[in-house]
Amino acid sequence: MESTRSSTIFTFSINLLLIFLTLFSAAASEAAAACNKKDESALLAFKSSFRYSSLTSWSRSTDCCSSWDFVGCDSASGRVTSLRFYNDYDMSEYIFLNGSIPAAIGDLSELERVEFSRISSLEGPIPPQLSKLKKLQSLQIYQTQVSGPVPNFLSELTSLKELQIGYNRLSGPIPASLGNLVHLTSLTLYGNQLTGTVPASLFSKLPKGSLATLVLSKNKLTGTIPKSFARVPFSNLYLDDNKLTGDALFLFGKSKPIVQINLARNSLAFDFGKAAFPVSTNYIDISHNEIYGSIPNGIAKLPNLNYFDVNSNKLCGKIPSGGMLVSPAENYANNKCLCGEPLQPCK
Numbered sequence: 001m002e003s004t005r006s007s008t009i010f011t012f013s014i015n016l017l018l019i020f021l022t023l024f025s026a027a028a029s030e031a032a033a034a035c036n037k038k039d040e041s042a043l044l045a046f047k048s049s050f051r052y053s054s055l056t057s058w059s060r061s062t063d064c065c066s067s068w069d070f071v072g073c074d075s076a077s078g079r080v081t082s083l084r085f086y087n088d089y090d091m092s093e094y095i096f097l098n099g100s101i102p103a104a105i106g107d108l109s110e111l112e113r114v115e116f117s118r119i120s121s122l123e124g125p126i127p128p129q130l131s132k133l134k135k136l137q138s139l140q141i142y143q144t145q146v147s148g149p150v151p152n153f154l155s156e157l158t159s160l161k162e163l164q165i166g167y168n169r170l171s172g173p174i175p176a177s178l179g180n181l182v183h184l185t186s187l188t189l190y191g192n193q194l195t196g197t198v199p200a201s202l203f204s205k206l207p208k209g210s211l212a213t214l215v216l217s218k219n220k221l222t223g224t225i226p227k228s229f230a231r232v233p234f235s236n237l238y239l240d241d242n243k244l245t246g247d248a249l250f251l252f253g254k255s256k257p258i259v260q261i262n263l264a265r266n267s268l269a270f271d272f273g274k275a276a277f278p279v280s281t282n283y284i285d286i287s288h289n290e291i292y293g294s295i296p297n298g299i300a301k302l303p304n305l306n307y308f309d310v311n312s313n314k315l316c317g318k319i320p321s322g323g324m325l326v327s328p329a330e331n332y333a334n335n336k337c338l339c340g341e342p343l344q345p346c347k
C-alpha cells in the first residue's frame with residue numbers, strides 16, 4: 001500500500017519534470033532560429049570543395065548554427081555571420097582544410113567575420129567571390145600557404161575594419177585601392193613577399209577619431225615612406241624588415257598618438273636628434289638603418305617606454321640619462337660615436 005502510493009508520487013513527479021523539460025526546450029529552440037537553408041547549402045558546397053577537411057560535423061542531419069564546428073550564427077535570424085578556423089599556437093595542427101578557399105564562401109552573404117589561422121593545408125589564391133561579402137568587417141588569413149597577389153577586389157569589401165593577411169605566400173604589390181576602405185583601421189600584411197612601394201593612399205580615408213594600425217614587416221617593400229603618413233594618426237606602425245629608404249622623421253611628433261613604432265632593418269636615413277615623442281610611446285625600434293644625429297633627450301622622459309633599440313645606425317653623442325628605462329648596451333651598439341651609460345663614458 002505504502003509502496004504503491006510512493007510510486008504514484010514518484011511517477012507524478014517524473015511527469016511534472018518531463019513537462020517542464022518539454023516546455024523549457026521548446027522555449028530554448030524558439031530563442032535560436034534554425035540555420036538558414038541558403039547558408040546551409042553554401043556551407044556544404046564550401047565543405048565539398050576541399051580534397052580533405054576537418055569539417056566532419058557539417059552534415060545536413062544537424063543544424064548548422066547549433067551543431068557545426070567553426071560556424072557562428074545570428075541567433076535571431078539563423079544566418080551565418082562568422083566562420084573561424086584556427087589552430088592554436090602550441091598544439092600540433094588538428095584542423096585541416098586541404099585545398100583553396102572555396103568560391104562558395106561568397107554565397108554566405110551575412111558573414112561579418114572570417115578567420116583562417118595557422119591552417120598550413122590551406123593553399124591557392126584568395127578567391128574573387130570573397131568581394132561579394134559586403135558585411136564582412138574582419139578578414140584574417142594568417143599563417144597559411146595562401147599565395148598569389150593581395151587582390152585589388154579586397155577594396156570592394158566596403159565594411160572591412162580589420163584586414164590581417166600575415167605569414168602567407170602572397171607576392172606582388174600592395175593595391176593602392178585599399179586606401180578606399182573607409183572603415184579600415186587595422187591593416188596587417190607582414191611576412192609575405194610583397195614588393196613595390198607603400199601606397200600613399202593607405203588610411204587616407206580613416207574614420208574620424210580612429211587610430212590606425214599598419215603592419216607591413218618582413219616583406220620586400222622598396223622606396224620611401226609616403227609623406228601622406230605624416231597626417232595619419234598611427235598608434236602602431238610596423239615597417240621593419242623591408243628595403244625602405246629616405247626620411248621617416250615626419251612619423252614622429254609630440255602630438256602623434258604613437259604607442260609602438262618599429263622601423264628596424266631598412267635603409268632609412270634622417271636626423272633622429274629632431275624627433276619628438278608623445279608620452280603614449282612604449283616601443284621604439286629603429287635599429288639597423290642609416291639614421292644619424294643624436295638621441296633626443298625627450299627619450300629619457302617617456303614614462304611608458306619599455307623597449308628602445310637604436311643599434312647599428314650612425315648616431316653620435318651622449319645617451320640621455322635619468323630615464324625610467326635602462327636598455328642593454330647592445331641596443332646602442334654599432335653606431336658612429338654614441339657614449340655614456342650603458343656604453344663607455346663620453347670623453
Ligand SMILES: *[C@@H]1O[C@H](CO)[C@@H](O)[C@H](O)[C@H]1NC(C)=O
Nearest residue numbers: 051052096097098120121122
Ligand atoms: C592535408 O594536408 C596536410 C598538410 O598540410 C598533409 O599532411 C595531409 O597529408 C593532407 N591530407 C590529405 C588527406 O590530403
